[in-house]
Amino acid sequence: MHGVTSARHIMGRHKQRKPRRPRRESDQQAKEWFGTAFHSSEGMQHLDVRQSGNGVLITSSPAEIDGAPASWALRLRNDDDGQGLNDLGAALAAGRGHVQVVSEGPGHRTVLAFMPNHPEEGVGTLARVRTDGGPEGDVVFERSAERPMGLWAEAGEGLLRIVPLLDPDAPPADELEDCQLCPGCYRPVYESSSSHTLIGAGPMPVIGLCRLCAEGATLRSLRQADVPIDPQQLAVLETVAAALV
Numbered sequence: 309m310h311g312v313t314s315a316r317h318i319m320g321r322h323k324q325r326k327p328r329r330p331r332r333e334s335d336q337q338a339k340e341w342f343g344t345a346f347h348s349s350e351g352m353q354h355l356d357v358r359q360s361g362n363g364v365l366i367t368s369s370p371a372e373i374d375g376a377p378a379s380w381a382l383r384l385r386n387d388d389d390g391q392g393l394n395d396l397g398a399a400l401a402a403g404r405g406h407v408q409v410v411s412e413g414p415g416h417r418t419v420l421a422f423m424p425n426h427p428e429e430g431v432g433t434l435a436r437v438r439t440d441g442g443p444e445g446d447v448v449f450e451r452s453a454e455r456p457m458g459l460w461a462e463a464g465e466g467l468l469r470i471v472p473l474l475d476p477d478a479p480p481a482d483e484l485e486d487c488q489l490c491p492g493c494y495r496p497v498y499e500s501s502s503s504h505t506l507i508g509a510g511p512m513p514v515i516g517l518c519r520l521c522a523e524g525a526t527l528r529s530l531r532q533a534d535v536p537i538d539p540q541q542l543a544v545l546e547t548v549a550a551a552l553v
């Protein structure tokens with residue numbers, strides 16, 4: 309990856325909290341991992357790793373897609389008895405750089421790259437990077453997510469735990485699972501992690517909260533960590549808090 313520069317912005321010093329560990333209540337939950345970093349300037353940063361078809365789905369929210377803020381659902385198939393997934397999981401867990409080719413053709417190449425430990429910042433970036441026209445050609449960060457190294461390490465451990473549970477005979481999941489962003493924290497909420505909470509009596513209807521927001525845990529964490537929050541998210545969380553009283 310020498311010579312590649314990312315468009316990432318420089319962040320200030322940040323506090324971070326230990327990512328949450330998932331509660332394991334069922335077989336499905338054994339195949340999921342979720343963590344959040346509370347960043348002093350970037351706010352909440354989520355990572356979700358889960359089984360999908362015969363492989364794994366890694367969702368980063370927020371992330372950048374073609375330079376714009378978005379949520380990035382990265383599907384990784386398992387066509388080699390888990391070797392590729394284990395390599396990625398081990399690199400994330402160890403905080404080690406990693407590059408794997410996603411697609412290649414005449415004059416272009418797309419890779420998935422993990423770039424650990426940007427100087428001073430203690431963060432690493434996972435990115436899908438396309439190069440056109442050989443070594444001197446354009447380098448485009450199609451998708452990227454920047455997170456504290458500790459959160460990547462936990463995601464890597466989660467991935468390594470999930471890989472042996474994958475069913476190699478499961479059909480590859482070609483359709484993306486239905487994922488909504490929780491209105492309180494923008495965590496990606498899949499069917500299995502949804503709280504199905506609906507609060508309709510307050511000033512605004514609130515649908516599709518994740519469990520942590522529905523239980524008031526997100527607001528408590530935000531207040532303790534003193535991190536910035538989007539005013540819309542705060543309005544949702546305060547509506548929930550009022551309903552919980």
Ligand SMILES: [Zn+2]
Nearest residue numbers: 490493518521
């Ligand atoms: Zn939430």
